[in-house]
Amino acid sequence: MAKQFDVAVIGAGAAGMMCAAVAAQQGKRVVVIDHASKLAEKIRISGGGRCNFTNIHAGPQHFLSDNPHFCKSALSRYTPQDFLALVKKHRIGYHEKHKGQQFCNESAEQIIEMLKDECASGDVHWRMPCKIGSVERRDDGGFVLQTDSGEIEAANVVIATGGLSIPKIGATDFAYRIASQFDLKMVEPRPALVPLTFDPSSWAPFAELSGIALEVDVETGSLKGRKPTGARFREDLLFTHRGLSGPAILQISSFWQPGTPIIINLLPEVDVAQTLIEGKGSLKKQLGNIVSQWLPERLADCLLAVNGLAPDARIADMPDAQLRKLGLAINAWSIVPNGSEGYRKAEVTRGGIDTRELSQQTMMANKVPGLYFIGESVDVTGWLGGYNFQWAWASGVAAGVAL
Numbered sequence: 001m002a003k004q005f006d007v008a009v010i011g012a013g014a015a016g017m018m019c020a021a022v023a024a025q026q027g028k029r030v031v032v033i034d035h036a037s038k039l040a041e042k043i044r045i046s047g048g049g050r051c052n053f054t055n056i057h058a059g060p061q062h063f064l065s066d067n068p069h070f071c072k073s074a075l076s077r078y079t080p081q082d083f084l085a086l087v088k089k090h091r092i093g094y095h096e097k098h099k100g101q102q103f104c105n106e107s108a109e110q111i112i113e114m115l116k117d118e119c120a121s122g123d124v125h126w127r128m129p130c131k132i133g134s135v136e137r138r139d140d141g142g143f144v145l146q147t148d149s150g151e152i153e154a155a156n157v158v159i160a161t162g163g164l165s166i167p168k169i170g171a172t173d174f175a176y177r178i179a180s181q182f183d184l185k186m187v188e189p190r191p192a193l194v195p196l197t198f199d200p201s202s203w204a205p206f207a208e209l210s211g212i213a214l215e216v217d218v219e220t221g222s223l224k225g226r227k228p229t230g231a232r233f234r235e236d237l238l239f240t241h242r243g244l245s246g247p248a249i250l251q252i253s254s255f256w257q258p259g260t261p262i263i264i265n266l267l268p269e270v271d272v273a274q275t276l277i278e279g280k281g282s283l284k285k286q287l288g289n290i291v292s293q294w295l296p297e298r299l300a301d302c303l304l305a306v307n308g309l310a311p312d313a314r315i316a317d318m319p320d321a322q323l324r325k326l327g328l329a330i331n332a333w334s335i336v337p338n339g340s341e342g343y344r345k346a347e348v349t350r351g352g353i354d355t356r357e358l359s360q361q362t363m364m365a366n367k368v369p370g371l372y373f374i375g376e377s378v379d380v381t382g383w384l385g386g387y388n389f390q391w392a393w394a395s396g397v398a399a400g401v402a403l
């Protein structure tokens with residue numbers, strides 16, 4: 001005979017466990033189902049193993065969505081302070097690293113244990129590893145799930161299977177298939193918080209800079225070129241063999257549109273053209289010596305070479321126009337990525353279930369009573385820095401209290 005539950009949560013990640021714990025602690029009979037054999041692998045590998053579990057500054061402005069107001073309700077009803085209170089209740093030591101980002105002092109495992117304990121105090125049932133064959137809605141409401149551990153009946157189903165990033169640890173398009181089955185619209189998914197790549201021949205001069213890191217300003221340009229389109233970050237950039245990575249690039253990748261450039265200020269504190277032109281009389285004479293005082297030497301050499309400038313050129317002899325061109329190459333380096341490293345390396349998936357299909361109060365699908373979507377499966381994508389977990393917690397709680 002089918003096992004009967006009030007709630008079946010599919011996906012035992014950040015959002016799923018939070019939702020299950022909240023619903024179960026309100027007295028609901030909850031089962032959590034996941035196809036993986038290891039619990040919450042993404043929490044485990046997050047933040048370099050220390051889980052950047054929230055950001056104390058998190059607000060709707062830190063999220064991308066086709067429907068930017070949607071996230072406001074859930075985020076305001078479960079805040080970073082609420083999650084910190086839970087972390088403190090479980091005596092997990094934490095610290096702030098950078099721009100409001102909160103990390104465990106010891107290990108991301110502590111967050112997983114905390115969520116497991118919260119589920120246990122509500123007597124949550126587990127089916128793991130467990131494959132789901134189908135999810136059908138009965139005419140009288142309620143759902144029937146066919147799984148390789150038997151049939152499960154549930155009055156409500158919560159889809160918390162995340163996005164497509166990192167398939168090798170179990171990411172699937174399950175949420176999108178359920179959306180399609182129930183005729184719910186999607187915002188096209190694509191990799192976000194991801195390193196960007198460049199055409200190998202145009203990247204060749206920069207490939208040898210692999211490993212160089214520096215703090216930059218980065219923004220996205222328009223189809224017409226340099227004109228910035230709004231999003232702008234000051235973070236570290238890292239050169240790789242195939243392109244660019246580091247927090248600056250991961251952040252801007254979420255905003256980048258194929259075919260458009262990104263614009264990088266490699267030296268945000270110096271107006272290069274103005275300093276060189278005004279310093280013609282007083283600065284050290286050779287161009288290479290000056291630029292390598294500002295930038296890592298290999299990068300300085302490379303930038304001069306690709307701009308056809310000799311390192312031993314004397315700035316006093318150079319026309320202002322040439323110095324202005326170098327200024328642009330350093331303060332507004334405009335390059336067009338040919339793509340990204342894709343879901344294999346992306347920290348998150350942008351897009352997902354169109355939020356216009358969901359209630360912002362409860363996360364339930366407007367036209368399918370009893371069917372909920374939470375976490376990364378939904379078209380709400382946070383910046384880098386603890387925002388994505390905050391969305392997982394907040395959307396999980398929004399559904400959990402409504403169930």
Ligand code: FDA
Pocket residue numbers: 010011012013014015016033034035036039040041042043045046047048051052053054130131132160161162163165166169170171172173174346347348374375376377385386387388389390392
């Ligand atoms: P999540 O991906 O956590 O969970 C989905 C669950 O569904 C998984 O357990 C999976 O096995 C299961 N599942 C998938 N398909 C299924 C199927 N067909 N049947 C059954 N189960 C299925 N964010 C942040 O805020 N701070 C950070 O430090 C980091 N760091 C970080 C590092 C790396 C390397 C990655 C890849 C990502 C991050 N993130 C992050 C992002 C963060 O991990 C992510 O946004 C949340 O885990 C999303 O939570 P969800 O619960 O929605 O999905």
